[in-house]
Amino acid sequence: MQKWFQDAKLGIFIHYGIYAVDGVSESWSFYNGRISYEEYMKQLNGFTASRFNAEKWADLIEKSGARYAVLTTKHHDGVALWDTQYSDLNVVKRTPANRDIVREYAEAIREKGIYLGMYFSLIDWSHPDYPNVFEGGRVPEDLSGVNPHSSPVDGVQDQEKWKKFLEFNNNQLREILTNYGKVDLLWFDGDWERSAEQWNLPEFKHYLQSFNSDIIINSRLQGYGDYKTPEQGIPITRPEGPWEFCTTINTSWGYVPTDHKYKSLHQIIRMFCDCISMGGNMLLDIGPREDGTIDKRQEDILLGLGAWIRTHEEAVFGTGEGIMSRYYLGGSTVSEDRKTLYLFVYDNPKERVCIKGLCNKIRKITVLHSGKELAHEIHGGVPWFNIPGTTWIRMTPEDTHEQVTVLKLELEEELEMYGGSGAVVTHN
């Protein structure tokens, strides 16, 4: 795992595709029969990308504070956003846009020094060779529920066609990995429809690494990836190893104009703090309109998040997972040298903020955005048993930031927390 990924903290996910034309859900709308496949594919005629400006996207991503970006180069619908030789089903050949979106995106992102990520759906519900086997080769007893886009409705499997499909995927991935300069991250999706053996793992992974040995691959690869990707629901227990939480700003990945269920900037910042407090990244999604422009509500969230990150940069970058919420009822991060603890204060404190179990002497406490120094006192504790008291930091609503407030605790030594269950004091 490359260090840059764990240091990145924030990535921007972009779901851009023909589904933005009618504002229907990406690929799933036809798969689940909400509209017909023909109706869905008619959107090809309306995909213009007429105001698509990759530099503007890259500029916004940079302003959001994100260090990497991930674009849906091909979703489950099989429509490629680049000029692929291996299928006409791409926006260059089949839509009025007639341009290689992936190329423009890759150039603009790299130009800004942002790490380049490509989402690629392993599933291709448009490819004739795709629906020829069942997951793990297991033919269901009842064929009536088989979806014609993913498996053979007659129950007859064709391994040759499946092999051809794998070749097709390999070819498209070679294009993605060699035609656009160095790709830093591959974000797979849809591995669940086939087994590791059917995806030809681990050979498939070696094939991908042969183009760039540094490449980071997410774990939607039947466990063969490099990091976990919980989605939409924030983990309560820290996922093991490197991880990234992906989430939408409203409830849709792609552009759905009727979806007004937006999270507020405050909620997004809190979610971000939740992720970095548990040592993870957040991959925040935007869904551009078919013309390539971005809804102001999404843009404002990215800009607001970026402004907050810039003000609180040292609590975000160069830090790692914080302390348990049993010590402090909020999020936190710890500096690399472990001598600074950053506390995220989500709500208005009444008079004091409390932290338990802290063994270290505090040198100084400041409110990060204002630089104001805060006083603290310690109550209780049994120093001769090494049981620390409770630290009370004096803080009132006037000290807060309009979003999440960060307190910087500079410690004398490396952070040390007490985790015991107390003791009877026998030597007073």
Ligand code: GLC
């Ligand atoms: C799910 C959905 C897909 C979406 C992805 C993003 O896997 O199938 O539509 O692109 O999540 O994480």
